[in-house]
Amino acid sequence: MKAWISKQQIFVRSLAWLALVLGLKLVVHLLGLEALVLSPLHATAVAGGFFILGFILSATIADYKESERLPAEFTAIVENMYEDALLISRRHPFDIAGFREGLLAALDSLRDDM
Template sequence: MVARRYVLLARTLPVVLLVIAAKIALERLGWEFIDVSPLHASIVGGAIFIVGMMLTGTMSDYKESERLPTEIAASLESVFREGAYVKEQHPSFDLARLAETLAHVPHTLRDDLVHGTTHTVETVERLTDSFLEMDALGVPPNYIARLKQEQAQIVRNLMRVSYIQRISFLPSAYTLVETMLGLLIVLLLFTRIGAPLVDAVMLGFIALIFLYIVRLLHVLDSPFRPAGSGPDDVSLFQIDAIHDTMHTRLDERAGHHHHAGGG
């Protein structure tokens, strides 16, 4: 069984083997009519430069995507802790409703990212009902304002994640890279480099590198995919844990108050 981290390589190898087979066939047919020249090195060097530029730009968005779920989870945690504090000061506050709203976020987040829906933002906006309840209970306005800032930060991060997921980094550059690499492979197919076997091996090596990077660019450009789709999708485990965390803390608080009341 192929290890998860080799999935992308396993998907690329069949195409590389086809390129090698095509090269061997063209050699036997004698259809290699292009001789190696200094221009070949320039073309390969230019391809490496453009692909490197694309990889750098896409990687920066991917790294940001890895950071945003942690920030969202931290904001959700902060809202719950502040709500628990309000519960201590105002026992009639409905902490369970606040916790249920927060716990519902993981249910819709990945589907929103994969399918472009906005159910999670609508869930976060429901926190306003709890803030209004705090206001009615006499919670200081500056305290509620801080919670609203956390709410706005969650929505901002959700929208940023959605943007990264749906918008490609320089789509025209992707077209250039794919076209350029396709033409480069075709050029090398009809180029005589040295001994027939050496030609096929060299072309296979070059094709493997470039085709793998192109596939990697597409993976990095859409970092959120259905759970378990691949080893490179950004993990949402911290946000997924929020669901159980909220209910566990509510149960612990209920048990604590029960024991305190019994004592």
Template sequence: MKSEGLIKKSGRKIWQKWSIAIRIIPLIILIATLKIISHNYGLEVIELNALFTSLVAGTIFLIGFLISGVLSDYKESEKLPSELSASMKSLFDDTYTIYKSKNTPTALEFIEFQKSFYSSLVDWFYKNEKTESILKKISDMNHFFIELDKEGIQAGYIIKMKNEQNSLRKMILRIDTIRDTDFIGSAYAILEAMGFLIGCCLLIIKIEPFYASLFFTLVVTFLISYMFMLIKDLDNPFDYSQNGESGTEISLKPIHDLKIVINDFI
């Protein structure tokens, strides 16, 4: 059983590492086929020149501009699951302390509510629950704070839990913004157009010998396609509904680890 787990883990790592390259293979096969057809039917009518190399260089520059932009958001996104988990853990700890010290029914109800909220949060990451629903549940925590105040719980505890509630709301909204907003859509459009033009030019450019031309065509196509798909993946590091927790998606391990804390709470 242990060896099977190691095999699955190593297989998952390999897929995460090469998933983009594997997804590009059909495009590479298509380009190779079209290049062979173009060569056999004498459609290679353009000679390699400086204008074409300038087009490739301009595309590489634009790729560098885009990837530098999305990386800043990606670095910020890496912190969000851990911070989200820390805020929820802090809420659990404070509620548990109140329950054990005061034995209040509201604290116990709040613990059960947080268990339900955790399940909803995981569903939200996979887009099985709407953002409005998650935000409403965060606001519903106010009912428990009011009851705890009526039961005479120290204001310091309630203020601390209110701060964690506010932190949860901010992080949920930030994640929602990152996954639903593309980085400069017009830049993606021009990159797609330039990539398409380069692909078309590669099919009709004549380079001797033919096998060198075919190799050059496939390498350039692979690099541009790979970088474009990488940028698209980095632009939405929370796309679990489409890709699961693989590839360039941010790891939800801190959130999953929180489940152990929740189950052992009472």
């Protein structure tokens, strides 16, 4: 199973839920069990709810895409830092082994957090 949901799947699922809600509304209307009469205010509130939900879903999908890139970018940055440290240590010696252990600890911390 995919870890993310495509925009088309969200659209299809939304249509399915819409059909279910409209079907239930029709059944309640035909049976005369409506406790609330629809008004323009009610329709506006429902439309606003779907509008906000759309914003939330679009932001969530963007966050998932960003989170997929984070480990690779972090690893590349740590690798670049180590290569830079190796070059610097040629001219200005320092504890490169300790620096490497610190970078590995940062990578382990990222892995543990994910």
